[in-house]
Amino acid sequence: MRRPGPFVSAALAAAAVLAALTVATAASSGPAPAPAPAATAPADGSADAGFARDMAVHHQQAVEMAYLVRDRTDDEDIRVLAYDIAQTQSTQRGMLLGWLDLWELPTVSAREPMAWMGMTPDPRDVRDGALMPGMATRAQLDELRAARGRTAEALFLRLMTDHHRGGVHMAEGCVRSCAVPVGKRLARGMVDGQRSEIARMDELLRARAGG
Known part of the structure; x- marks a missing residue:
């Protein structure tokens, strides 16, 4: 069965923000704690703010890569994986931006990407569009746009595996350094979820190498 097609709408992202507290605290039995209100919000230069912006x-x-490959293959396993990644990460992105709004912090910063982790990106990577660990360059995205079928599938799996590994690295940094409990819980969930998807992508890539 084919999955829905368009990118997640602004309305869905807004709904995800409103649902953030429930989603992030689903495992608890008590009332859902909110991220810190603006009066006690993390500072602009904090790990919490940096993680929310960069992630x-x-x-x-x-999300962009997931929809690119979904439209370039008829393989149901790849299409389902791509759809799941797009939906999960769109929802999480809405949560992160919603927290910045709640904290009355800007969604962009003059600081370098990954400064909250004490990292300095290679300027060449930044110019190529790979702002953070695991991100694809503009040339790699162009290659994915031009690919079709098995070629697109294999390229997507390699790029998204690298992307997830970078995301896990960033989420682990938040688990260590973020101060807002609900943000730390979201980061832990990202680590677990993306590691699981890395294992699935490895299976799919090995199947294509042997096919």
Whole structure:
């Protein structure tokens, strides 16, 4: 069965923000705690703010790659994986941007990407569009846009595996350094979810190498 096609709408992203507290605390039995209100919000230069900004950008590229491959293959396994990645990361991105709005912090910063983790990106990578660990370059995205069928599938699996590994690295940084509990829980969930998808993508890639 084919999955829905268009990108997640602004309305869905807004709904995801409103649902953030429930989603992030589904495992608890008590009332859902909110991220800190503006009066006690994390500072603009904090790990919480940096993670929210950078992971929102990181997720945006994952969603783009997922929809690119979905439209370039008829393989149901790839299409389902791509759809799941796009839906999950669109929802999480809405949560991250919603928290920044709640904290009354800008969604962009003059600081370098990954500064909250004490990292300095290679300027060449930044110019190529790979702003954070695991992100694809503009040339790699162009290659994916031009590919079809098995070629597109294999390229997507390699690029998204690298993307997820970078995302896991960033989420682990938030688990160590973020102060807002609900943000740390979301980051832990990202680590678990993306590691599981990395294992699935490895299976799919090995199947194509042997096919």
